[in-house]
Amino acid sequence: MRHPKTVRAAALATLLIGGAALSGCSAVGGDDVVRLEYWGWGVGQSEQVALWNAANPDVQVRHTDAGGGTDSAAKLLTSSRAGNAPDVALAEYTTIPSLVIADVPRDITDLVADVDDAFTEGTWAQTTFGGQVYALPQDAGPMVLTYRADLLAETGQAVPTTWQEFGDVARAVHEQRPDTVLAAVPAGELGFWAGVSAQAGADWWSVDEDGWTVGIADERMLEVADFFEQLAVDGSIDTDPVLSPEYNKRVNDGTIGGWAAGIWAPSVLGGVAPDTSGSWEITPLPEWTPGDAAVPFQGGSALIVTKNSEHPEEAAAFAKWMNASTEGNQSLLDVRGVYPASIEGQELAIGNAPPSLMPQQTEFYDVAAEVSEDVLPTTWGPNVALATTTLTDELNAAIAAGTPWRDAFVATQAVVVADMEEVGYQVTTNG
Amino acid sequence: MADTALRPEMTHPVTASPAPRPARGRRRSPLAPYLFVAPAVVLFVVFMLIPLGYTIWSSLRAYRIEEGASVLGVRVDRFVGLENYVAVLQDAELLASFGRLGIYGVIAVPLTLGLALLFALLLDVPAVRAKRFARTAIFIPYAVPGITAALLWGFMYLPSTSPFSYVTNALGWGPIPFLEADGLFGSLANIAIWGGVGFNMIIIYTSLRGIPAEIYESARLDGASELQVALRIKVPLVVPALVLTGVFALIGTLQLYGEPNTLRPLTTEITQSWAPLMTIYRDAFLTDDLPSAAASSTILALGTVALSAIVLGVANRRRKEGVS
Numbered sequence: 032m033r034h035p036k037t038v039r040a041a042a043l044a045t046l047l048i049g050g051a052a053l054s055g056c057s058a059v060g061g062d063d064v065v066r067l068e069y070w071g072w073g074v075g076q077s078e079q080v081a082l083w084n085a086a087n088p089d090v091q092v093r094h095t096d097a098g099g100g101t102d103s104a105a106k107l108l109t110s111s112r113a114g115n116a117p118d119v120a121l122a123e124y125t126t127i128p129s130l131v132i133a134d135v136p137r138d139i140t141d142l143v144a145d146v147d148d149a150f151t152e153g154t155w156a157q158t159t160f161g162g163q164v165y166a167l168p169q170d171a172g173p174m175v176l177t178y179r180a181d182l183l184a185e186t187g188q189a190v191p192t193t194w195q196e197f198g199d200v201a202r203a204v205h206e207q208r209p210d211t212v213l214a215a216v217p218a219g220e221l222g223f224w225a226g227v228s229a230q231a232g233a234d235w236w237s238v239d240e241d242g243w244t245v246g247i248a249d250e251r252m253l254e255v256a257d258f259f260e261q262l263a264v265d266g267s268i269d270t271d272p273v274l275s276p277e278y279n280k281r282v283n284d285g286t287i288g289g290w291a292a293g294i295w296a297p298s299v300l301g302g303v304a305p306d307t308s309g310s311w312e313i314t315p316l317p318e319w320t321p322g323d324a325a326v327p328f329q330g331g332s333a334l335i336v337t338k339n340s341e342h343p344e345e346a347a348a349f350a351k352w353m354n355a356s357t358e359g360n361q362s363l364l365d366v367r368g369v370y371p372a373s374i375e376g377q378e379l380a381i382g383n384a385p386p387s388l389m390p391q392q393t394e395f396y397d398v399a400a401e402v403s404e405d406v407l408p409t410t411w412g413p414n415v416a417l418a419t420t421t422l423t424d425e426l427n428a429a430i431a432a433g434t435p436w437r438d439a440f441v442a443t444q445a446v447v448v449a450d451m452e453e454v455g456y457q458v459t460t461n462g
Numbered sequence: 463m464a465d466t467a468l469r470p471e472m473t474h475p476v477t478a479s480p481a482p483r484p485a486r487g488r489r490r491s492p493l494a495p496y497l498f499v500a501p502a503v504v505l506f507v508v509f510m511l512i513p514l515g516y517t518i519w520s521s522l523r524a525y526r527i528e529e530g531a532s533v534l535g536v537r538v539d540r541f542v543g544l545e546n547y548v549a550v551l552q553d554a555e556l557l558a559s560f561g562r563l564g565i566y567g568v569i570a571v572p573l574t575l576g577l578a579l580l581f582a583l584l585l586d587v588p589a590v591r592a593k594r595f596a597r598t599a600i601f602i603p604y605a606v607p608g609i610t611a612a613l614l615w616g617f618m619y620l621p622s623t624s625p626f627s628y629v630t631n632a633l634g635w636g637p638i639p640f641l642e643a644d645g646l647f648g649s650l651a652n653i654a655i656w657g658g659v660g661f662n663m664i665i666i667y668t669s670l671r672g673i674p675a676e677i678y679e680s681a682r683l684d685g686a687s688e689l690q691v692a693l694r695i696k697v698p699l700v701v702p703a704l705v706l707t708g709v710f711a712l713i714g715t716l717q718l719y720g721e722p723n724t725l726r727p728l729t730t731e732i733t734q735s736w737a738p739l740m741t742i743y744r745d746a747f748l749t750d751d752l753p754s755a756a757a758s759s760t761i762l763a764l765g766t767v768a769l770s771a772i773v774l775g776v777a778n779r780r781r782k783e784g785v786s
């Protein structure tokens with residue numbers, strides 16, 4: 032994450048903050064200055080906001096870090112009920128439906144109509160419900176396999192392109208190095224399960240005028256569960272929580288050989304095990320059907336304009352600058368270190384240096400661009416948080432007891448459907 | 463002060479004027495007591511009664527979906543009567559979490575109180591040296607914030623970072639299953655015992671220091687050994703302190719949250735509904751089902767009050783029987 036470009040941009044941004052502070056002083060007297068509140072998490076937010084403030088003396092934005100995705104969403108709900116939500120806020124794609132039904136974001140279909148072609152259809156799908164746009168995509172997490180290139184070379188294994196090959200490689204690696212696994216596939220990673228099953232054709236949630244369709248226990252999902260269960264029973268993959276101290280230690284030891292996750296995974300691993308830099312590479316996520324390259328998203332976030340905002344047009348303009356302008360996308364890449372959701376941002380990324388975890392993989396962003404060309408549209412449900420805690424607990428219990436993993440998905444679907452019906456939705460199930 | 467104030471009045475004949483001083487007193491008295499209790503009452507109303515009322519009010523409501531501007535609909539807050547209570551009381555997982563608290567409590571409470579009493583009695587033995595140092599050393603863990611303690615112990619439990627497992631590994635016995643199903647209750651109780659013994663010891667020790675020295679003197683003159691003094695005199699006399707610490711420990715058990723929640727990312731054994739308060743947190747802040755959390759909270763609070771009352775009632779009756 033700390034590649035030289037970031038540092039340079041940060042230095043530039045620091046200079047600009049100074050400028051913004053000065054212009055802020057001169058603007059105090061003016062009554063026509065619009066002041067916006069913005070909530071967002073992650074590195075470089077203040078620096079990026081300072082870039083906007085320097086260029087827009089009439090619309091000054093104040094940034095607050097209200098915590099990561101989960102905390103920030105909980106605070107947004109509360110502050111919106113109290114009538115004092117910020118004008119603009121960053122929200123994870125998974126939380127947007129729950130925010131929409133709680134009446135937090137404004138319908139910004141008309142306000143963002145002019146940047147309609149800035150994003151692919153698959154990207155828009157995560158923020159559009161029944162044709163109405165509720166958020167402007169910011170960063171995207173198309174799934175890739177991040178793996179230890181040295182491990183595969185030393186064990187004489189080729190980079191897997193299908194999940195079948197992934198299973199074979201995992202077994203071979205584990206056979207040669209009993210204390211090493213190719214990947215950890217933990218119960219708590221709902222995004223992983225929803226993603227790999229979407230790749231197989233399952234659709235966890237979908238919505239239209241007639242109500243919701245839930246497919247957490249879709250037969251294709253259950254087969255995916257069987258596949259990974261078999262690998263775990265063999266000991267070829269691990270099921271312990273990712274990013275726990277135990278996991279981090281193993282990443283440093285080199286006994287965790289890879290991670291199938293969003294494209295942000297290299298940044299995370301770079302933070303956990305900077306000393307392993309240079310041993311890693313990314314490759315497109317293995318396919319279920321050879322030749323079917325469509326990949327799902329895992330993670331990522333978008334900007335909402337809240338109903339509480341008294342300046343929705345200015346708020347939308349700020350969001351469009353951040354996510355859909357050339358300058359905004361360049362700063363998303365350089366100052367924020369995220370992979371932009373916009374088509375232009377992903378094109379800009381191609382020229383960038385790879386993340387610090389894999390300085391030798393100069394084609395990193397070419398792989399990313401290739402993967403981003405064919406993404407699966409995803410719709411998240413209104414109760415993703417409930418699904419996450421339920422699946423985590425059910426799947427962990429199944430792993431501990433040695434019972435079939437697929438039962439955990441059936442149980443999760445039952446809880447999710449019961450909750451949705453209780454609050455008043457029409458729900459049909461797909462499996 | 464009172465004397466000088468009274469003296470001028472005493473010089474007046476009582477019958478001459480209609481008793482000016484008592485009248486002045488009466489003019490003051492109606493307001494004064496209210497003013498004195500006002501701060502306490504205001505605090506009680508603002509920080510106890512209003513939140514309590516709001517919790518009960520919330521627990522009778524629920525979010526329901528109505529047709530809204532989008533296909534997702536919009537959530538409205540509606541009165542649903544006792545629906546949340548019915549759902550909470552039928553939740554087998556919540557019941558199971560009380561069962562887990564029971565196991566935890568059976569390990570943690572007697573050990574905490576037993577060790578606290580033991581240390582207090584040892585510190586109270588006249589021959590013991592370095593009392594101040596020992597007292598402080600035993601008390602210090604209580605000063606460590608609960609979350610810090612849980613994290614600290616968490617690292618000492620994880621197989622790859624645990625010094626204990628390092629030793630057992632070196633001896634060829636494999637890692638100790640601190641965070642597996644077998645060891646989990648002991649591991650959680652250990653954190654609470656480590657942190658709680660010092661605090662409880664201070665309460666019991668203070669109570670011991672309050673016992674008049676003459677009692678010991680006469681016991682020793684009668685030929686009682688230190689052990690007999692401890693068991694026959696000191697322990698019966700600090701029973702009220704033991705009851706107090708027992709009730710604290712009981713309430714602390716019912717409110718168990720920090721330790722399991724901190725250890726949760728480290729192990730797959732602890733679910734999001736492992737302890738009742740974890741379920742309440744999940745409902746209130748993760749799944750945004752505040753009414754359900756309010757109903758569970760009300761039930762947990764009522765249960766805590768009832769249990770504390772039973773323990774205190776039993777203890778009081780015992781003491782009265784002991785006296786009579």
